Amino acid sequence: MPLLVKICGLSTRETLQTALDAGADMVGFVFFPPSPRHLSLELGRDLGRQVKQRALKVALTVDADDATLDNIMDALAPDIFQLHGKESVARLRDIKQRFGRPVMKAVPVETAVDLAALPGYAAVADRILFDARAPKDATRPGGLGAPFDWHLLENLKLALPYMVSGGLHAQNVADALRITRAGGVDVSSGVESAPGVKDPELIEAFIRAARTTQELSVR
Numbered sequence: 001m002p003l004l005v006k007i008c009g010l011s012t013r014e015t016l017q018t019a020l021d022a023g024a025d026m027v028g029f030v031f032f033p034p035s036p037r038h039l040s041l042e043l044g045r046d047l048g049r050q051v052k053q054r055a056l057k058v059a060l061t062v063d064a065d066d067a068t069l070d071n072i073m074d075a076l077a078p079d080i081f082q083l084h085g086k087e088s089v090a091r092l093r094d095i096k097q098r099f100g101r102p103v104m105k106a107v108p109v110e111t112a113v114d115l116a117a118l119p120g121y122a123a124v125a126d127r128i129l130f131d132a133r134a135p136k137d138a139t140r141p142g143g144l145g146a147p148f149d150w151h152l153l154e155n156l157k158l159a160l161p162y163m164v165s166g167g168l169h170a171q172n173v174a175d176a177l178r179i180t181r182a183g184g185v186d187v188s189s190g191v192e193s194a195p196g197v198k199d200p201e202l203i204e205a206f207i208r209a210a211r212t213t214q215e216l217s218v219r
């Protein structure tokens with residue numbers, strides 16, 4: 001299976017174009033007001049049009065209600081929802097039924113105990129995204145540039161595609177992939193010069209590093 005590379009938190013036409021031209025498989029748009037990457041619906045609509053099916057459009061939400069998801073559907077027409085809050089298995093099922101889109105459930109990881117939630121989610125989600133558990137006083141549950149202990153996933157057996165995120169950047173993505181054997185990687189802070197400010201060169205370097213790892217592991 002080819003490696004999936006997702007660049008998340010894009011908020012300008014220029015950096016979205018960089019991600020598309022560099023070959024991102026998924027481009028993520030954040031709809032969560034406390035985030036420095038939060039998009040208005042109008043900007044989401046504009047950026048969504050620019051994608052032109054060159055990558056999958058991912059709508060990142062955190063415990064969003066139906067009205068919010070309705071608005072995002074109308075503006076962005078996402079290919080997949082990334083649910084990054086405390087959404088229950090039942091809520092995942094509701095969202096899939098109501099919106100007819102696949103869902104990627106973010107699972108926060110700090111210790112092995114956090115993996116106990118997996119069987120429930122795996123029965124409904126289309127994909128799992130492992131991210132570092134945010135500190136209790138954090139203003140958001142992700143996008144903090146912090147990694148988790150990738151060795152926790154070393155012996156994972158999951159009959160579902162999964163991606164890894166949290167504190168990734170061009171210099172550590174190879175190690176993350178080697179240890180976790182994930183089918184995809186997702187980055188936000190590691191391709192920014194400041195919170196919410198994407199850096200074109202860092203985006204290109206990240207995608208290049210991830211693809212190089214992929215080529216080496218195929219040989």
Ligand SMILES: O=C(O)c1ccccc1N[C@@H]1O[C@H](COP(=O)(O)O)[C@@H](O)[C@H]1O
Nearest residue numbers: 008035142143144145165166167188189
């Ligand atoms: O990017 C955000 O601001 C964000 C807000 C709320 C939930 C998740 C968020 N981002 C996601 O977090 C992970 C890790 O990001 P980072 O590379 O460590 O900055 C990634 O999946 C982002 O999509």
